[in-house]
Amino acid sequence: MKLNEKGLLIVISGPSGVGKGTIRKALFKRAGHNLDFSISMTTRSPREGEIDGQDYYFVTKEKFEAELARGNLLEHAKFVNNYYGTPKDKVMEKLKEGKEVVLEIEVQGALQVKAKMQDAVFIFIAPPSWEALESRLVNRDTETSDIIIERLNKAKNEIMFASSYDYIVINDEVENAVDKIIAIIRAEHAKCKRALEGYYRLMEE
Numbered sequence: 001m002k003l004n005e006k007g008l009l010i011v012i013s014g015p016s017g018v019g020k021g022t023i024r025k026a027l028f029k030r031a032g033h034n035l036d037f038s039i040s041m042t043t044r045s046p047r048e049g050e051i052d053g054q055d056y057y058f059v060t061k062e063k064f065e066a067e068l069a070r071g072n073l074l075e076h077a078k079f080v081n082n083y084y085g086t087p088k089d090k091v092m093e094k095l096k097e098g099k100e101v102v103l104e105i106e107v108q109g110a111l112q113v114k115a116k117m118q119d120a121v122f123i124f125i126a127p128p129s130w131e132a133l134e135s136r137l138v139n140r141d142t143e144t145s146d147i148i149i150e151r152l153n154k155a156k157n158e159i160m161f162a163s164s165y166d167y168i169v170i171n172d173e174v175e176n177a178v179d180k181i182i183a184i185i186r187a188e189h190a191k192c193k194r195a196l197e198g199y200y201r202l203m204e205e
């Protein structure tokens, strides 16, 4: 048995447009990790280039509501007219297998996970400035101007919840942010509470 048998649940969250997706993708490109991405379910339509079952599970509102009613979602949120949620069973299975599971979700969902899974690690991705967030949302050119305004209004609220997280990582440079996240994951594994749990299990065998 390995020392740290139980996987870590890592929640990467923060306002829309802050670059969570870019950071997460860059994190997964780094070699030598044991990370597994939790693919969310959404009722939003796919953007150009997005693949069903890879970026999201794109589902109808009816299907989403049915999954929610069956208790199959670990968390969910309505975000600017669409539903988003994390399929529960897959996350739990992967954690049991000892994998590090990464959720990339907005703030309401992160707070729900925090209420259920105190052991998870919560990382808030913050923009270097308000202007940077605004220009990212406008320049990525994936939403209409009405939706951009709604997302920016939402971001103002979301930033107020940063203090509920364990860590804050400012997205000044993507690779910099990835370095910090890797350092956080390493430090979390070395925390006495976590490391000793595995150690005591080892001693009991």
Ligand code: 5GP
Pocket (backbone or CB within 6 Å): 014, 015, 016, 017, 020, 040, 041, 044, 075, 076, 077, 079, 084, 085, 086, 104, 105, 106, 107, 108, 109, 110
């Ligand atoms: P987008 O439409 O830009 O892909 O996502 C909108 C927001 O929903 C982003 O902040 C994204 O991180 C978040 N999101 C994606 N998947 C989930 C999920 O499963 N649960 C929650 N709560 N938010 C999610």
